[in-house]
Amino acid sequence: MNVQSYSTQPAQGIRGEIAVPGDKSISHRSIMLGSIARGVTTVRGFLRGEDNFATLNAFRAMGVAIGDDGETLTINGKGLYGLSEADDVIDCGNSGTSIRLLTGLLAPQRFYSVLTGDRYLRRRPMKRVVGPLGQMGACILGRDGGEKAPLAIAGRPLTGLEYRSPVASAQVKSALMLAGLYAAGETRIIEPHLSRDHSERMFRHFGAAIETGATGVVIRGGHELTGRDIIVPGDISSAAFFIVAALLVPDSELLITGVGVNPTRTGILDILTAMGGSIALLNQRELSGEPVADLLIRSSALRGIEIAGEVVTRAIDEFPVICVAAALAEGKTVIREARELRVKETDRIAAMATNLRAAGVTVAESDDGMEITGVERLGAATVESFGDHRIAMSMLVAGLVAAGGVTVHDVACIGTSFPDFFPLLEKVTAR
Ligand SMILES: O=C(O)C1=C[C@@H](OP(=O)(O)O)[C@@H](O)[C@H](O)C1
Numbered sequence: 001m002n003v004q005s006y007s008t009q010p011a012q013g014i015r016g017e018i019a020v021p022g023d024k025s026i027s028h029r030s031i032m033l034g035s036i037a038r039g040v041t042t043v044r045g046f047l048r049g050e051d052n053f054a055t056l057n058a059f060r061a062m063g064v065a066i067g068d069d070g071e072t073l074t075i076n077g078k079g080l081y082g083l084s085e086a087d088d089v090i091d092c093g094n095s096g097t098s099i100r101l102l103t104g105l106l107a108p109q110r111f112y113s114v115l116t117g118d119r120y121l122r123r124r125p126m127k128r129v130v131g132p133l134g135q136m137g138a139c140i141l142g143r144d145g146g147e148k149a150p151l152a153i154a155g156r157p158l159t160g161l162e163y164r165s166p167v168a169s170a171q172v173k174s175a176l177m178l179a180g181l182y183a184a185g186e187t188r189i190i191e192p193h194l195s196r197d198h199s200e201r202m203f204r205h206f207g208a209a210i211e212t213g214a215t216g217v218v219i220r221g222g223h224e225l226t227g228r229d230i231i232v233p234g235d236i237s238s239a240a241f242f243i244v245a246a247l248l249v250p251d252s253e254l255l256i257t258g259v260g261v262n263p264t265r266t267g268i269l270d271i272l273t274a275m276g277g278s279i280a281l282l283n284q285r286e287l288s289g290e291p292v293a294d295l296l297i298r299s300s301a302l303r304g305i306e307i308a309g310e311v312v313t314r315a316i317d318e319f320p321v322i323c324v325a326a327a328l329a330e331g332k333t334v335i336r337e338a339r340e341l342r343v344k345e346t347d348r349i350a351a352m353a354t355n356l357r358a359a360g361v362t363v364a365e366s367d368d369g370m371e372i373t374g375v376e377r378l379g380a381a382t383v384e385s386f387g388d389h390r391i392a393m394s395m396l397v398a399g400l401v402a403a404g405g406v407t408v409h410d411v412a413c414i415g416t417s418f419p420d421f422f423p424l425l426e427k428v429t430a431r
């Protein structure tokens, strides 16, 4: 995508039926597990975003044959020890999921790897995976004592670990689970509360030796996985922009079909419903071990609420667009215990505070959240994406209800997770 800036204007109603592209988290994991399984894995509904292509290209660089007929990916799995050394640095682009999960997967290989990414990714914290992997026996060097990429990984045998993670992070959990597939004995990961469990579900789908329960997730090392067929559901994190748009724009009724509604991801639905949003889950079903539904959204008057605790983890990527909903809700919305937002593609607390203030909203920042006082109408604004796809899309949603519209600079980043965002936006706002 080559778009440099884009403007949205007040819309008359968000109407019709759309399907959003495949889930980003599940798409990454399908390539990783398919590549180290024995036999063929097929993936339908793969998200064709830049982040997922970073993962796909990494495995091609390590000798995995991955066919693509435009609809289905066919991965010729190499088995646990079938990857070969990439002959260059592996570039993870903007993708935190790629670099952190790959660090776990590459630490126990019999070869050397170097992982890097774009200027945003090279600023993000890596010690959260490098630290516990080191306790398992991994040899990983990085800038700032292993905190920042590029990361250099000298593969070596690992030993299982019981790790109590200080953060509820699916990237930390999944990195250790992938390392645990190779480690001697058992690897147990205990989280402060359950983060998205796509890895647990997919490990089971591929036949890994895995147990889950109140005492965390346990992986027994040394068991081969078996290639499987996967259908990737629509990404609820992408649907979120259209859900909020349909709630905020008067005279809207939107059906979003085939959205993943894994309970570890539906915090956005719980938060918006608690704010007074009308969201119905229809036609609930299951695809490749993941729950899926169609979502029917109607314009609603929203009210401010308090958001803290485990729902924060279940809605972590949706906070930029939740801030937009809060800006138009009656009263105050208080977000707490969301410090993780400061270490995403950008500091999402600071970015949304700056951008909403530009549109006339009163926002108070705290260390781990913010307080947003709703207004009846947003003002016209010109803002930056800060190189963050979710900030860009959230502010374009804000433009649909801002007198005079919103212009966002540097929107090419949207291609990392949602390549079809602009055509879909044009489709649902067309009159
Ligand atoms: O495991 C994953 O696929 C992801 C986990 C989350 O990150 P953290 O693990 O850092 O919370 C999320 O923000 C990211 O978009 C995708």
Ligand SMILES: C=C(OP(=O)(O)O)C(=O)O
Binding pocket: 051, 094, 095, 096, 097, 098, 317, 344, 345, 390, 417
């Ligand atoms: C945080 C995100 O992704 P990642 O950590 O994979 O870069 C996101 O997509 O919002």
